[in-house]
Structure formats: structure tokens, C-alpha cells
Amino acid sequence: MAYKINDLTALGRNLAATDELEVSLTGATGSRKITGAQIIAAAGGGLQGVYNVIRGQSGDVINNRFLGTSTNFAAYTNNIIKLHPYISNYTYTTSSIGIQILTPQIGANTRILIYSDSLSKPNTKLYESATIDCSTGGIKTVITSFTFTAGVVYWIGFQNSFATTSASISSVTSANLPPFIGDATANAAYIGYQTSAYSFGSAPTTMGTVTADNTNYILLWLTIA
Numbered sequence: 001m002a003y004k005i006n007d008l009t010a011l012g013r014n015l016a017a018t019d020e021l022e023v024s025l026t027g028a029t030g031s032r033k034i035t036g037a038q039i040i041a042a043a044g045g046g047l048q049g050v051y052n053v054i055r056g057q058s059g060d061v062i063n064n065r066f067l068g069t070s071t072n073f074a075a076y077t078n079n080i081i082k083l084h085p086y087i088s089n090y091t092y093t094t095s096s097i098g099i100q101i102l103t104p105q106i107g108a109n110t111r112i113l114i115y116s117d118s119l120s121k122p123n124t125k126l127y128e129s130a131t132i133d134c135s136t137g138g139i140k141t142v143i144t145s146f147t148f149t150a151g152v153v154y155w156i157g158f159q160n161s162f163a164t165t166s167a168s169i170s171s172v173t174s175a176n177l178p179p180f181i182g183d184a185t186a187n188a189a190y191i192g193y194q195t196s197a198y199s200f201g202s203a204p205t206t207m208g209t210v211t212a213d214n215t216n217y218i219l220l221w222l223t224i225a
Contacts, residue, residue, distance in 0.1 A: 048089050049087035049088045049089035049150055049151055051087060051088050052089050052092075055089075055090045055092075058225060059223070060223070061221050061222065061224075062222050062224065064172060064177075064222070065176050065177075066172075066178050067176055067177075067178070068175055071170055071171060071173065071176065071219055072173055072216065074169065075168045076166075077162070078160070079198065079200050080194055080195070081196075082194045082213065082218065083155040083192055083193055083207075085120075085154070085180050085192070086148070086154045087153055088149075088152075089151075091147065092148055092225075093148075094144060094146045094147075094224065096144060096221075096223045097146070097221065097222055097223070098140055098142070098223070099132065099140050099219070099220065100169065100170035100221070101134050101169055102137060102168045103137070104135050104136050105166045107135065108135060108160070109133060109161045109200065110132050110134055110169070110218075111130070112129040112132070112142065112156075112158050113127065113128055113159055114126045114146065114156050115156075116153075116155070117152075117155060120153075120181070121155075123206065124207075125203060125205050125207070126146075126154070127146050129142040130142055134166075139221065141221065141223070145225060155207075156220060157218055158218045169219075171216040171218055172216065172218070173216055174189075174191050174216075177192070177217060179214070181212060188214055193211060193213060194213045195208070195209065197209070
């Protein structure tokens with residue numbers, strides 16, 4: 001049941017967990033709801049994410065870099081899955097997602113992964129790309145329509161079939177991503193999770209045990225549809 005703010009009979013009643021209090025603000029660009037003890041901001045309700053603070057246009061390429069401008073290129077351990085949290089400030093749909101290969105290597109492959117969040121860890125697989133061949137250099141894109149919803153936590157990254165000295169990919173350093181968990185004892189700030197429990201091509205439907213990590217993460221080219 002919903003109560004309007006101008007319904008004076010509602011003001012003397014306690015809101016149940018299923019009740020909603022809807023407030024309409026003159027001149028506001030979106031309504032606000034109080035559901036139980038939870039406040040929800042509708043469209044136009046302020047900052048909702050830490051990435052893509054300025055809304056892009058169709059055809060624009062945005063990425064998962066947060067602070068600073070520098071990136072590097074890194075090779076990764078074979079079969080490793082690396083994911084870090086991504087929260088867009090506005091809702092958009094991709095037309096393609098890409099990576100950049102600096103040093104190609106025959107036999108090297110990767111797949112882009114997107115997982116949902118549960119209790120601040122990657123949970124359910126939402127997207128797994130086709131295999132991307134890393135035997136040649138340059139920007140590699142996969143055509144995909146994926147919608148990132150404003151304010152929702154996604155875990156984005158990749159799984160590879162690289163050898164230790166294999167193809168190097170454009171990467172985001174720990175200085176260019178926001179930490180989401182700290183460890184005072186180790187004096188560390190972690191920016192993602194990783195696991196080597198799965199062979200390439202078998203990214204799990206539900207992510208199992210992962211390890212907190214503060215090293216490089218793949219730089220993604222996210223093209224707005």
C-alpha cells in the first residue's frame with residue numbers, strides 16, 4: 001500500500017515493511033520513495049556510480065579506468081579469472097566490448113566476463129564473450145548488447161589461456177581503480193578478486209571461492225550503442 005505525503009491520515013500510522021511513502025518534490029527531476037527503512041532515488045536522483053560520471057553518447061567508447069590517465073600492458077597467469085567491481089553512474093547498453101593487444105602470441109586467447117554481485121563478491125555469470133584470438137595485435141572487439149544499470153554493482157574482467165610470457169594486454173593498474181576492501185594488517189587496499197580454479201572456457205555459472213587481489217586488471221573498451 002502506498003501513502004501520499006499529502007494524505008494526512010497516513011502521518012500518524014507506522015509504515016509496514018511492505019508500505020511505501022512516495023514524496024513528490026516540486027521542480028525535482030524524479031520521485032523519491034521510502035520503502036520501509038530504505039530510500040530509493042529514481043531517475044535523476046543524483047550520483048549513482050563511480051564510473052562514467054558524465055553521460056556518454058551513442059558510439060562513444062568509455063572504459064573501466066577510474067583515476068589517473070596512465071595504463072600499462074601486462075601478461076597474466078594461465079587460466080586465471082580476474083574481476084573487479086564496476087558501477088556506472090547512468091544506464092547504458094553496449095554495442096561492443098573490446099581489449100587491446102600490445103604483444104601478440106600464437107595460441108593466446110581470452111574471454112571477457114561479467115558477473116553479478118552478492119555480498120561484495122562476484123556471484124552469477126551474466127555474460128561470457130566468444131573466444132578472442134590474441135595472436136595478432138591491436139584492438140579486439142566482440143559485438144554484444146549488454147545493459148549496465150546505473151548504481152548496480154557488476155564484476156567485470158576476463159579469463160585467459162596465456163602462458164607466463166604470453167600476449168600482453170592493455171591493463172589498468174591498482175592506482176587507476178578504486179579499492180573496495182582494505183586490510184590494515186597487510187597495509188593493502190584490494191581492487192578485485194581472482195581465481196585459477198577453472199580451466200579456460202569453463203568460467204563458472206556461479207563463482208566459487210576467490211582471492212582478494214590488488215594487481216593489474218584488463219582495460220575494457222565499452223562502446224555505447
